[in-house]
Amino acid sequence: MEHTMKTTPLHGWHVGQSANMATFGGYDMPLWYPSGAKAEHLAALTGAGLFDTSHMAVLTLHGPGVRDLLQRTFSKDLERCIGPRKGPLIAGRCVYGVFLDTSGWVIDDAIVYQCTDQDYMLVVNASMGGPIAAHLRQEQQGRPDAKIVDHTDQVGKMDLQGPAAARILTRILANPEQVFEKMVYFSFKGSFNPQRLPADPLTLLDGTPLMVSRTGYTGEFGFELFIAPEHIEKLWNLLLAAGQPEGILACGLAARDSLRAGAGLPLSHQDIGPWLFACNPWLFVLPWNEQGTAFTKEFIGSAALLTAGNAPCTLAYAGFDPRKITISDTSLVTDLDGKPLGTILTCTTDMAIDRVGNAIVSVATPIEAGRSEPFAPRGLCCGFVRVEQKLPLGTEVVLTDGKRKLKVEIRDQIRPDRTARTPMHTML
Amino acid sequence: MKELEELHLPDDVRYTDEHEWARVTGDTVRIGVSDYAQDQLGDIVFVELPAIGDSFAKGDEFGTLESVKAVSELYMPMSGEVVAVNTALTDSPELINQQPYDAWIIEIKPADRSEYDQLFSAAAYLDLLKG
Numbered sequence: 001m002e003h004t005m006k007t008t009p010l011h012g013w014h015v016g017q018s019a020n021m022a023t024f025g026g027y028d029m030p031l032w033y034p035s036g037a038k039a040e041h042l043a044a045l046t047g048a049g050l051f052d053t054s055h056m057a058v059l060t061l062h063g064p065g066v067r068d069l070l071q072r073t074f075s076k077d078l079e080r081c082i083g084p085r086k087g088p089l090i091a092g093r094c095v096y097g098v099f100l101d102t103s104g105w106v107i108d109d110a111i112v113y114q115c116t117d118q119d120y121m122l123v124v125n126a127s128m129g130g131p132i133a134a135h136l137r138q139e140q141q142g143r144p145d146a147k148i149v150d151h152t153d154q155v156g157k158m159d160l161q162g163p164a165a166a167r168i169l170t171r172i173l174a175n176p177e178q179v180f181e182k183m184v185y186f187s188f189k190g191s192f193n194p195q196r197l198p199a200d201p202l203t204l205l206d207g208t209p210l211m212v213s214r215t216g217y218t219g220e221f222g223f224e225l226f227i228a229p230e231h232i233e234k235l236w237n238l239l240l241a242a243g244q245p246e247g248i249l250a251c252g253l254a255a256r257d258s259l260r261a262g263a264g265l266p267l268s269h270q271d272i273g274p275w276l277f278a279c280n281p282w283l284f285v286l287p288w289n290e291q292g293t294a295f296t297k298e299f300i301g302s303a304a305l306l307t308a309g310n311a312p313c314t315l316a317y318a319g320f321d322p323r324k325i326t327i328s329d330t331s332l333v334t335d336l337d338g339k340p341l342g343t344i345l346t347c348t349t350d351m352a353i354d355r356v357g358n359a360i361v362s363v364a365t366p367i368e369a370g371r372s373e374p375f376a377p378r379g380l381c382c383g384f385v386r387v388e389q390k391l392p393l394g395t396e397v398v399l400t401d402g403k404r405k406l407k408v409e410i411r412d413q414i415r416p417d418r419t420a421r422t423p424m425h426t427m428l
Numbered sequence: 429m430k431e432l433e434e435l436h437l438p439d440d441v442r443y444t445d446e447h448e449w450a451r452v453t454g455d456t457v458r459i460g461v462s463d464y465a466q467d468q469l470g471d472i473v474f475v476e477l478p479a480i481g482d483s484f485a486k487g488d489e490f491g492t493l494e495s496v497k498a499v500s501e502l503y504m505p506m507s508g509e510v511v512a513v514n515t516a517l518t519d520s521p522e523l524i525n526q527q528p529y530d531a532w533i534i535e536i537k538p539a540d541r542s543e544y545d546q547l548f549s550a551a552a553y554l555d556l557l558k559g
Contacts, residue, residue, distance in 0.1 A: 036471040254496045322494055324498075325499070378473070379473050
């Protein structure tokens with residue numbers, strides 16, 4: 001199937017760096033570079049990591065009917081989703097949620113960005129631009145008040161993640177003070193295409209426009225950057241050069257997967273997917289009322305969620321050493337006596353954490369909070385399981401591939417002391 | 429990922445098609461994994477070692493390597509009894525990535541020394557990798 005494999009505009013760079021490549025979402029992507037996945041994982045916690053994420057798909061939606069279309073299809077209530085007081089989505093803010101089908105099954109997860117009253121942007125997973133555009137068009141039924149444009153492979157995207165991300169970005173932006181002012185978690189500025197998606201000017205020092213979003217998929221402080229594809233290699237090289245003092249590393253999908261799993265974030269089509277979106281760690285994306293008893297709006301799939309009975313539960317876990325189970329047809333979760341409980345969805349190793357007594361400690365944990373110095377974590381196996389019944393936190397279960405058995409613990413959090421929500425002014 | 433011509437394939441060991449190597453040191457044989465194996469696996473984060481005194485037949489699984497990518501079984505290039513295990517790998521599994529031919533995994537007393545001669549030479553192993 002080599003002839004149908006897609007590539008990102010940075011593919012030549014990856015291959016030139018002797019990255020270990022693999023197919024993901026139909027794209028030939030780097031798994032890790034010669035520095036190795038462990039060093040890359042650690043870089044995103046101690047300095048900065050730079051990830052090519054141009055395989056993800058961008059849609060833009062334009063017109064007076066867009067907000068209503070999103071209210072009918074997206075899981076978040078756009079009128080009640082921002083901050084502790086649940087304000088409406090406004091220009092410059094973005095929200096994470098899911099698109100469900102009428103059965104309440106996940107089609108994909110997405111971030112919705114409001115650029116203006118009538119211009120929105122959606123970021124969905126690799127190869128999902130077409131299916132999500134089709135889903136929205138079907139719901140729109142040809143009404144002209146919302147134009148849906150699929151920009152798959154026409155937007156360059158990279159993620160700059162880690163505590164040094166803002167300091168590094170400062171060195172290459174034309175107006176960094178303006179950009180970082182009041183830039184809270186899940187807000188953004190600029191545009192990768194100012195003609196199509198109007199925004200206050202935000203450019204590189206040479207005037208190239210880009211969009212800077214304070215979001216990411218690692219649980220750590222950082223940004224997702226969107227730029228026209230013809231400029232992506234320039235931006236990539238500028239960031240790698242600017243980040244040298246902080247030890248920036250180009251990072252592949254292996255580090256991306258271990259970082260996101262340790263942060264408790266789901267991988268679409270693996271941890272969430274074609275099954276009922278219920279009893280999982282991510283129900284905060286649903287439009288709950290204040291009491292958490294009902295939804296504040298109806299949307300595709302909401303009726304199925306409200307009428308469903310007991311559904312299997314997806315739970316996070318962490319192990320006691322770095323060993324993993326390879327997921328296959330024979331892998332499963334059992335209780336300590338070997339009775340089958342369910343399936344393993346994700347099993348990876350967060351290489352920045354280890355157990356100190358009963359606690360999990362990360363390389364980013366402050367010394368006063370329990371990290372020793374020096375701290376050389378061996379890493380802990382972690383991920384998500386899907387079991388028939390909800391299990392209390394602290395329950396020990398066994399992951400097995402049919403041959404080896406690994407004891408792990410059901411948890412609500414895996415990697416502690418994550419930096420994603422750290423106030424911007426402390427990171428500059 | 430290394431190109432085939434970049435691989436380090438020394439002549440003082442012999443290789444298997446499962447990418448282990450074996451090196452005769454006096455009466456015993458040390459066993460490890462090849463540069464190709466460590467490069468394919470990526471960072472090794474855990475090594476599961478057998479116990480001293482365990483006996484295995486040629487082709488038996490004697491342990492596992494845990495890399496960022498996957499769990500990989502280790503197979504005996506020759507039959508024999510484990511007389512030593514490299515405990516340095518318990519704390520520093522990355523030694524296998526750094527020095528694959530110094531970072532031996534187990535040392536065995538071979539049951540049949542002639543099995544060594546059936547293993548691949550460096551040139552034959554390279555041909556195998558070239559497919």
